[in-house]
Amino acid sequence: MIIADQMLVKKMNQKVLLNEIVANSPISRARLSEITGLNKSTVSSQVNTLIEKNLIFEIGQGQSSGGRKPVMLVFNKNAGYSIGIDIGVDSINGILTDLKGNIVQDQYHHLEKPSLDSNKDLIFSLIKELNSKIPDSPYGLIGIGICVPGLVNTEQKVAFTPNIDWNYQLDLKALIEKEFKVPVFIENEANAGAYGEKVFGAAKNYQNLIYVSVGTGIGIGIVINNDLYRGVNGFAGEMGHLTIDFNGLKCSCGNRGCWELYASEKALLQGNGAITSSQELIHQANQNDPDTLMALQNFGFYLGIGLTSILNTFNPQAVIIRNDIVEALPMVLNSIRNSISSRGNDKLTNNHELLLSSLGKNAPALGTSSIVIEKFLELFTS
Structure with a gap:
């Protein structure tokens, strides 16, 4: 029990520190200690772990306010990449982002027919095209987020799309996970847009x-x-x-x-x-x-x-x-x-x-991408 509690505390501390580095980098270990209230040895230990995981890196010395110059830490936004796909009634918008939500590549396709069966192959080829554009990175493709204009249940299955002919027996999440071997998250389009504006907009x-x-x-x-x-x-x-x-x-x-x-x-x-x-x-x-x-x-x-x-x-x-x-x-x-x-x-x-x-038309795709990024970072702090 004591060991389990210690592991939980370490994970919680790591999450706090990573969130601060993501939000405030470049930042020093000393400043992290001040902001979080964690002692310097804990900060140093957890920072070293995050460096080993390629989630952060050092960029050299910052300005000193007296004494030794601090070594500055930066979030490694290029550690992995996320794909966000917005399936609309008459279009599909796909983006590839780094871990800070910066769009690296985007693809936009007009749809002649609002039908999943007609456009399923296009969705898969779009994902493959974006995946092929990922630069060399420690984690590569970390996940795929997809949003649709309709009801998505808590099991991430599409339950109703009033304006798209959708095959409700088709488990799109499972199919894409099988093909690309990464986590897939399905979300309602408006929810995704709200989250995109909340995180990035x-x-x-x-x-x-x-x-x-x-x-x-x-x-x-x-x-x-x-x-x-x-x-x-x-x-x-x-x-x-x-x-x-x-x-x-x-x-x-x-x-x-x-x-x-x-x-x-x-x-x-x-x-x-x-x-x-x-x-x-x-x-x-x-x-x-x-x-x-x-x-x-x-x-x-x-x-x-x-x-x-x-x-x-x-x-x-x-x-x-x-x-x-x-x-x-x-x-x-x-x-x-x-x-x-x-x-x-x-x-x-x-x-x-x-x-x-x-964020305009990219809001939903960025929202699904941000969900993927959030889930990915949670793996290191939970």
């Missing part, structure tokens, strides 16, 4: 936030006290199916009057006749086309209706919106703000930041 400084992904449908990712909230079965965040019109249009989920039937990008484009893409709509807006500007005003209005309910429910510090149109046209964000302020209680809806995604 606009939400770094917020502990409680809502990420809103507006595309063919609407999904939200919920972060509470720095952790993703997934719900009992993993299905939390399906706020696109919040009812805003109880006698409204029939939705593919079986409900009527769902928020995404009025406020998704799909709904916006369907209501604008000849315009078939977000890029074309943005162009028309920049040309001051009256019909397009009115449609965008309504788009922001309907987004604000759902967001008001979300703000009243979660009372987050920040709401982050991911959508090409909203990011390109400030008038839409203004329309959203006006809709929220006209419908909500000031005390409930004014104490938040309404932000645009800083």
Whole structure:
């Protein structure tokens, strides 16, 4: 029991030190001792272990504040590499990142058909292509993260994808793990986007936030006290199916009057006749086309209706919106703000930041990559 307790303490100390080095490198052993409260011999011992594992390295002497110059330590971001894959309705976005989330390679493919069976081979070839680009490193490919626009249960199996023809009997996680011999993590797209923004993007400084992904449908990712909230079965965040019109249009989920039937990008484009893409709509807006500007005003209005309910429910510090149109046209964000302020209680809806995604289309893929990195580093400290 004593030996087990000692091992646990060593692992905990190692985790604390590694987290500080990742966040604050370059940093000295003496400074680590000051920050963590661990004695110098413990710091020295655990730092040596992390050096042996190729997770950190020394870069030479820093500036002295009196006495001997300290040897500075740096996190080895090139010790291994992660792959993040975002499977969308009409596209697949793949990235290769180092352990700090820096994108080393990326691949983007437009999909002609939203079907897993049609695109499974493309997913595998994309992973192989990214894997072939990994530089020489101690650990190579450490894992693969994949996100999908649908329900992913706690066993990381896809349970429902309203806008993609998916073979629910197919265990994608097991197939990819068998092929590439590394851990694979499957996540909901909005959850992944929320985590990407939390770790690398606009939400770094917020502990409680809502990420809103507006595309063919609407999904939200919920972060509470720095952790993703997934719900009992993993299905939390399906706020696109919040009812805003109880006698409204029939939705593919079986409900009527769902928020995404009025406020998704799909709904916006369907209501604008000849315009078939977000890029074309943005162009028309920049040309001051009256019909397009009115449609965008309504788009922001309907987004604000759902967001008001979300703000009243979660009372987050920040709401982050991911959508090409909203990011390109400030008038839409203004329309959203006006809709929220006209419908909500000031005390409930004014104490938040309404932000645009800083990672754009890479947010979900970076989120899955960050999950892979987190799990990999836990292996050394648990």
